Amino acid sequence: MANRVTLDHIAQHVGVSKTLVSLVLNGKAQQYGISRQTCDRVFAAVKELNYRPNQTARSLRTGKTGTIGLVVSDISNTFYAQLARQFEDLATANGYSVFICSTDEDVEKEQRLITMLRNRQVDGLVVSSSQSNAEWLMAINDSGTPLVLIDRHLGASTLTAVVAANRNGGALLANQLFEQGYRHPLVIGLSTNHISSVAERIEGFVEVFKGKGQTCAIREVGFNTLQPDVHSLLANPKLLPFKPDCLFAVNNNVATAALQSLAAMRVKIPNELGLVCFDDLPYFSIIEPTITAVEQPIAAMCGKAFELLQLKMVGDSVEVSQGILELPVKLNIRRSSLKKSK
Amino acid sequence: MANRVTLDHIAQHVGVSKTLVSLVLNGKAQQYGISRQTCDRVFAAVKELNYRPNQTARSLRTGKTGTIGLVVSDISNTFYAQLARQFEDLATANGYSVFICSTDEDVEKEQRLITMLRNRQVDGLVVSSSQSNAEWLMAINDSGTPLVLIDRHLGASTLTAVVAANRNGGALLANQLFEQGYRHPLVIGLSTNHISSVAERIEGFVEVFKGKGQTCAIREVGFNTLQPDVHSLLANPKLLPFKPDCLFAVNNNVATAALQSLAAMRVKIPNELGLVCFDDLPYFSIIEPTITAVEQPIAAMCGKAFELLQLKMVGDSVEVSQGILELPVKLNIRRSSLKKSK
DNA sequence: AAAAAAAACTAAATCGATTTAGTAACAAAT
DNA sequence: ATTTGTTACTAAATCGATTTAGTTTTTTTT
Numbered sequence: 056m057a058n059r060v061t062l063d064h065i066a067q068h069v070g071v072s073k074t075l076v077s078l079v080l081n082g083k084a085q086q087y088g089i090s091r092q093t094c095d096r097v098f099a100a101v102k103e104l105n106y107r108p109n110q111t112a113r114s115l116r117t118g119k120t121g122t123i124g125l126v127v128s129d130i131s132n133t134f135y136a137q138l139a140r141q142f143e144d145l146a147t148a149n150g151y152s153v154f155i156c157s158t159d160e161d162v163e164k165e166q167r168l169i170t171m172l173r174n175r176q177v178d179g180l181v182v183s184s185s186q187s188n189a190e191w192l193m194a195i196n197d198s199g200t201p202l203v204l205i206d207r208h209l210g211a212s213t214l215t216a217v218v219a220a221n222r223n224g225g226a227l228l229a230n231q232l233f234e235q236g237y238r239h240p241l242v243i244g245l246s247t248n249h250i251s252s253v254a255e256r257i258e259g260f261v262e263v264f265k266g267k268g269q270t271c272a273i274r275e276v277g278f279n280t281l282q283p284d285v286h287s288l289l290a291n292p293k294l295l296p297f298k299p300d301c302l303f304a305v306n307n308n309v310a311t312a313a314l315q316s317l318a319a320m321r322v323k324i325p326n327e328l329g330l331v332c333f334d335d336l337p338y339f340s341i342i343e344p345t346i347t348a349v350e351q352p353i354a355a356m357c358g359k360a361f362e363l364l365q366l367k368m369v370g371d372s373v374e375v376s377q378g379i380l381e382l383p384v385k386l387n388i389r390r391s392s393l394k395k396s397k
Numbered sequence: 398m399a400n401r402v403t404l405d406h407i408a409q410h411v412g413v414s415k416t417l418v419s420l421v422l423n424g425k426a427q428q429y430g431i432s433r434q435t436c437d438r439v440f441a442a443v444k445e446l447n448y449r450p451n452q453t454a455r456s457l458r459t460g461k462t463g464t465i466g467l468v469v470s471d472i473s474n475t476f477y478a479q480l481a482r483q484f485e486d487l488a489t490a491n492g493y494s495v496f497i498c499s500t501d502e503d504v505e506k507e508q509r510l511i512t513m514l515r516n517r518q519v520d521g522l523v524v525s526s527s528q529s530n531a532e533w534l535m536a537i538n539d540s541g542t543p544l545v546l547i548d549r550h551l552g553a554s555t556l557t558a559v560v561a562a563n564r565n566g567g568a569l570l571a572n573q574l575f576e577q578g579y580r581h582p583l584v585i586g587l588s589t590n591h592i593s594s595v596a597e598r599i600e601g602f603v604e605v606f607k608g609k610g611q612t613c614a615i616r617e618v619g620f621n622t623l624q625p626d627v628h629s630l631l632a633n634p635k636l637l638p639f640k641p642d643c644l645f646a647v648n649n650n651v652a653t654a655a656l657q658s659l660a661a662m663r664v665k666i667p668n669e670l671g672l673v674c675f676d677d678l679p680y681f682s683i684i685e686p687t688i689t690a691v692e693q694p695i696a697a698m699c700g701k702a703f704e705l706l707q708l709k710m711v712g713d714s715v716e717v718s719q720g721i722l723e724l725p726v727k728l729n730i731r732r733s734s735l736k737k738s739k
Numbered sequence: 740a741a742a743a744a745a746a747a748c749t750a751a752a753t754c755g756a757t758t759t760a761g762t763a764a765c766a767a768a769t
Numbered sequence: 770a771t772t773t774g775t776t777a778c779t780a781a782a783t784c785g786a787t788t789t790a791g792t793t794t795t796t797t798t799t
Contacts (some may be wrong), residue, residue: 061755070515072779077757110517111462112755115784129482136478143499144470152517155497157485168489174496175452240791314683341656342684403785415748419787430746454785455753
């Protein structure tokens with residue numbers, strides 16, 4: 056019902072074969088020596104009948120759908136929303152459309168979604184995976200489906216991955232806190248700590264303090280129970296080995312939850328408690344105090360990921376660089392970590 | 398390369414026709430009297446050969462792709478990101494995948510994207526349109542492509558639309574401000590003021606003050622120059638007919654830009670200037686002062702939009718309710734509009 | 740024993756494009 | 770006069786499913 060006009064209709068209307076119409080519309084007129092007049096008549100018919108090519112039919116024949124699957128944990132998370140937007144722009148500019156899927160950090164859901172996307176014959180996949188080992192995705196990669204990991208890598212696998220310098224970012228934040236005189240950090244991680252990004256942020260952070268002879272308390276909160284978990288953590292200091300003088304929120308959602316609890320408890324930042332966060336959010340530079348954060352190179356990550364994916368998709372047997380590509384992060388120092396200043 | 402195994406392979410492996418395999422896999426075995434043993438052998442082969450159906454081929458034959466296009470102005474805007482997430486969940490639960498597209502409030506881009514989605518044979522479209530009249534979309538609707546507008550409607554057209562109670566929301570905010578003693582509001586709208594949501598929010602707001610004998614200053618800022626426009630507006634009071642005592646930010650981005658400027662200018666909210674916003678954001682209940690905002694019924698809007706779209710998609714000639722469906726909003730009163738309290 | 744019914748399947752058409760392997764008509768070269 | 774080459778096209782196969790319209794074999798009914 057939606058699309059009545061086909062190549063055949065155009066062909067009949069003009070009085071030529073549908074082969075010719077197809078060739079003309081695909082810009083192969085010159086190559087096949089089709090006369091200018093005929094081309095013009097085809098174009099005129101296309102306009103007159105308002106022909107729109109059926110991409111499904113074309114995809115079946117060519118084996119290319121012009122679609123890419125983008126799989127993240129939650130598209131409503133500002134970080135992934137921004138990433139999706141950047142990626143969408145690149146994809147659209149290159150003639151691709153993007154399926155966006157949220158996994159909620161659920162491995163089985165991730166696998167179901169990826170299988171579904173492959174059944175839809177996506178030309179490529181960009182995945183921020185929640186899986187703990189590379190096997191399953193490796194099989195997909197080896198089966199020939201172009202795949203690029205983003206934001207998170209999967210250990211020493213040879214899967215192509217584009218990530219932020221998470222370890223370095225964690226270290227930058229730790230150094231900033233230490234310089235400002237903070238000595239007893241509480242690291243709030245996620246129960247999905249096996250995920251490379253989170254793990255490395257924490258490692259980078261903890262290493263610095265360890266190097267200065269200080270220990271960090273590390274606690275995890277659940278992805279689906281973030282708010283209450285963070286709150287009970289902050290409200291019950293007896294659960295910790297010591298009273299922390301600063302907080303490291305391992306991503307933007309953890310930071311927002313912490314800020315909410317701390318506001319309710321009327322804890323004064325940065326003096327009673329310092330706060331730093333991995334991921335920058337627009338509101339971090341608005342609120343009082345402004346929040347020190349590591350900003351991820353979202354545009355660069357998308358750019359690189361798309362570039363690598365496209366190399367794999369055109370697949371001229373170019374050997375695409377495998378392994379992990381790490382892009383530099385930026386430390387935005389703001390008042391939430393400035394103890395001295397007061 | 399991605400998908401080697403086809404129905405034919407299964408058929409040969411089992412020693413039956415591909416018709417039979419198709420019937421079995423589509424659950425029509427009973428109906429076609431196919432024996433249990435044969436079914437089992439088919440299932441076994443599917444598992445053994447790791448068969449995944451080619452959705453493109455299926456779509457070509459059935460005329461259904463199981464895809465929906467979601468077109469919004471910017472997926473990185475928190476409001477649309479949340480909306481997309483809710484919609485994605487509904488779609489996925491019903492076997493659909495979602496293409497998400499951002500228009501940047503550019504009418505031509507919107508039309509290009511929608512045309513592209515139609516060429517991809519999406520089963521339905523959900524659009525938050527930037528267009529100023531209904532004609533173009535009407536043609537699409539009439540051509541039989543299931544279409545539901547969301548967040549914004551297009552005047553008196555008979556296009557199905559699901560929107561928030563924007564006018565009422567604007568009025569709620571105005572009443573709140575007036576009750577608290579504010580008398581001289583500055584309304585910060587968008588240069589895309591023709592858009593129904595923005596227009597109605599402003600109308601609802603202004604009407605209330607007019608009813609009390611007060612005038613509002615109304616100014617517009619550009620979608621792509623939001624931050625600087627808002628800043629110059631707030632930094633140059635001489636451009637206004639009077640010195641405002643409160644601000645109405647017409648959406649979340651405007652509010653964030655305003656907060657940024659006001660923080661830089663060290664303006665005290667709510668006493669020097671009251672502030673209310675249409676759209677609620679997580680950080681509004683964290684910052685000092687907390688921000689009074691109207692919360693949109695995102696889940697309900699998605700639920701209704703999907704429901705209506707699905708009715709149109711199955712298209713059993715059920716007459717789907719046309720026109721505008723308005724869902725109630727919620728006023729979250731917080732400190733940014735509480736003059737009295739101080 | 741013939742006809743009808745039921746059970747268990749299959750051949751071929753179809754969706755709407757792209758692509759391969761041609762053909763027909765005419766001019767130019769040998 | 771035959772071959773070669775160009776120009777301007779086309780018939781038919783193909784992608785991988787679904788669906789229509791059967792067919793064959795066996796069983797049941799009359």
